[in-house]
Amino acid sequence: MLQKKSKISASHRLALKTKLLKMAAEMLEKKKEEKKQAREATLAERVPPLQLSGLSVQDLLALCKDLHQEIDVVDEESYDVDAKVVKNTKEVEHLSMNIIELKGDMKRPALKRVKVSADAMLGALLGALLGALLGAKVKESVDFKANLKTVKKEEEKEVTDWRKNVEAMSGMEGRKKLFDAGQYI
Numbered sequence: 001m002l003q004k005k006s007k008i009s010a011s012h013r014l015a016l017k018t019k020l021l022k023m024a025a026e027m028l029e030k031k032k033e034e035k036k037q038a039r040e041a042t043l044a045e046r047v048p049p050l051q052l053s054g055l056s057v058q059d060l061l062a063l064c065k066d067l068h069q070e071i072d073v074v075d076e077e078s079y080d081v082d083a084k085v086v087k088n089t090k091e092v093e094h095l096s097m098n099i100i101e102l103k104g105d106m107k108r109p110a111l112k113r114v115k116v117s118a119d120a121m122l123g124a125l126l127g128a129l130l131g132a133l134l135g136a137k138v139k140e141s142v143d144f145k146a147n148l149k150t151v152k153k154e155e156e157k158e159v160t161d162w163r164k165n166v167e168a169m170s171g172m173e174g175r176k177k178l179f180d181a182g183q184y185i
Contacts, residue, residue, distance in 0.1 A: 050063075
């Protein structure tokens, strides 16, 4: 198949890409700034500014206790929210698994084809039918593994120490003994 030639030149395409990247960077900066402003507004709303000047030691201790209690309440709320999030994510995963099962998108493993003769298949079917009709279990079944190829493993050769039998390994056939004895000339 022939690919259609692009109507946009490479330089024009590059210019468009750079403009898109600049716009995306600007939008990202705007979002960061908006989040920062929203955070500051929320903090200003929830936590009023502290006025510590002119307070006595007892007033400061009372303020610290109040802040400590508020921190405990916030921590409890945070824990509850985290528990709800974990519960909801587990529920979402469970429901998505149910959807996958209902759709039938499960990947099935690759099965090996086993050749069974027609006589063996008929015998198994007839045996199952007779068993169902008579209410008895049939002992005859098809052996699907009978026609599979068997793989023979190579036997490992026994490894011996070469120093134990130097004469056999060297192929000198007894000449070494003669040489050691000084008889070989």
